[in-house]
Amino acid sequence: MTKLTRCALPLALVLASFELHAQVTSDRIRRASSEPRNWLTYGGSYTSQRYSLLNQITPANVGRLESKWVLQNQVFGAWQATPLVVDGVMYVTQRPNDVLALDAKTGRVFWVYRYTPSPDARVCCGSNNRGVAILGDTLFMGTLDAHLVAIDARNGRQLWNTTLADVKLAYSITLAPLVVKDKVMVGVGGGEFGIRGFIAAFDAKTGTEAWRFYTIPGPGEKNHDTWKGDAWKNGGGSVWVTGSYDPDLNLTYWGVGNPGPDWNPDQRPGDNLYTDSVVALDADTGALKWHFQFTPNDAYDYDSVQVPVLVDMNWRGPAAKLMLWANRNGFFYVLDRVTGRFLSGTPFVKVNWASHLDERGRPVQTPQPPGSPTWPGNQGGTNWYPPAYSPRTELFYFSVWENYASIYRKETVEYQPGRNFSGGGFTVLTPVPGAPSVGIGRRSPINNWTNEVGSGAVVAVDPRTGERKWKFDQFDVTDSGLLTTASDLLFTGGREGYFYALDAKSGAMLWKASLGGQVVAAPITFEVDGRQYVSVISGHTLVTFGLRDGGD
């Protein structure tokens, strides 16, 4: 293998320089999984399976992984970005809204684009950005002050800059955009500040808005009656994780966030559509084809901002087009993505806010008495961290928080533009009053909250039964996304700073590296000059691994 690579090197160099100038057409994006040397979209392909056909790194040789290069981020705070890799060039964002283009083989930087968001920008949970999208020679990034910018992928120059919403009303963008055909799609954050959420599509060439779908229907629109009075105006419904797309159905799927105020459902009676739902939109017009709501009249901040994972498999006999969804509310769902019909739903962690789901998938809610713990807690049984699905193992992989509960408190809150609109608060159930409680991210190098307030795991769920096939336990909770490959490897990390390669079939740990900083994004894999690499962000570093020379 090694010798072959060396002989082929001059040719590979020629090819690489040629590929640097190849256009990323919408057709290439549509067939992204058939060019596994690249990572062309946030989820690796339109299915968001984060499954790569690359198989050079195998269970047999994964022990020979070594660090090839490290990019050190000089910016403070959690780093949640998924990089793209296009023909040997990696594009990654860092806080608040920088884009870096680097050589995917050496980590050396070609250019840096810096965007300074308005000082009025408000985000609930950190100045996060989860990445860029690409079409042709242009990159697209949403900004913390709710702009969408287009950047020349060759030199980092800004091409256009479109304002989506009023930053003073606390609209923001933290997700990576999704490109479909000639349009760039994004959603807005701000679910803790009384926004009215939306998903919008823009012409990739000009930045002109093509369509906008409000996640809360206005007067006269269908399902507006799931709100009473003026509650819809500030009802939240943020969209802060990238959606998926089915080219055959021409439907794009997006998870919608919590209703506002977060913890006081009494202020917004009704189901509060389309909060905590998945919506299926016509990619050309933004027209709603169907919706499915996971948590009606949510009292727990159970955003449904998980990545919709699209899977084609047999369901109770015939071939079916499915959507797999492990929700923050603690249930794992299988939906028919053609119609939105509920097929099955099973709790994957301890749940006591609902006794079960009825035959249409609607939860039978069992609110706990005031002051009593609710499982799962505020950060959910899982959250936004991207899951993975392998068509080889037919297992669905995701990070979970176990034994983790919150005690919620609701209060009446008056809407004030741009101000926090959460309507109460919560505390995390701890064994000792005042003990450190698990939060949105690691706060200390010492694990001073311990597993007594919740612990993390990666689970492999069989979509057909909803049952766990295996579980890989971690002491601390984990916000890591997943990556799986055609060699049946599963890569993940966690807050402890370990980076793991697991056997995707059994969950056995095959290899680990201690990187020292929390992993709060998903790893990716790509290939340059015939060599497979795996990149992961840990703390303030982006580490790229490859196989050590020699061996086999």
Place this chain on the structure above:
Amino acid sequence: MRVAFRPAFSFTLLLSFVASALTGASAQRPAQDHPGQYSAIDIETGSRLYAGQCALCHGATGDAVAGADLRRGVFRRSVSDEDIAKVITMGLPDAGMPGFKLQPSEIDGLVAFIRAGFDVGGTAVRVGHVGRGQALFEGKGGCTTCHRVNGSGPRVAPDLSDIGAIRTPSALQRSLVDPTSAMQPINRPVRAVTKDGRTIRGRRLNEDTFTVQLIDEQERLVSLLKADLKEYELAKTSPMPSVAGKLTADEQADLVAYLLSLKGTR
């Protein structure tokens, strides 16, 4: 291990309401220049505002943002109450913190709540005499058998040099009376037996999926691989004896006063 806390600079109401009872010891307490500055109502107001406006980012215990631990008085750049008020009002755009448009009384409430260590009920705890508390700590209370303060005493139990900066009065009283119910999970006593038969006892300092770090009974820093152990137990009961029945209520109040005066060495 936990010397990173900057000394806290203010105490406000929690001690100021007993300031009149304190004579000789008051000079060592920096917060005495604004006695009675905040009322219980301020703290209560701040508590409600905090839950609604601040807890989302700063967390229920005030330490969810890196570099800041509001409950324990650790800030990135604020020193005075005015600094805190200014940060709340203006925000810190480069750190991602927005400014909040609040009434002056609301700002006062938030500052009071932060300065009170997030302890709305803290005023209910009796705080006695620092000097007498120190005498109890070093004598009749027997605390120095296990605890260390400012460089003297054993390291087997947690070093208490900054305990007044990181615990509220009510938490300290709970620790004295019912140590097990107040024991921080990280501090749980460890008993480990290695595969080659060695038994290690100590206090846990950190744990992850594969390893555990502790300080053993000989005060050595020890790191263990879980794979090398045949037994690993964490005790749920604190090894510390309760002072209930041994110290009077007045003596307990004195001990709390002394512990609150421990703000860490510079």
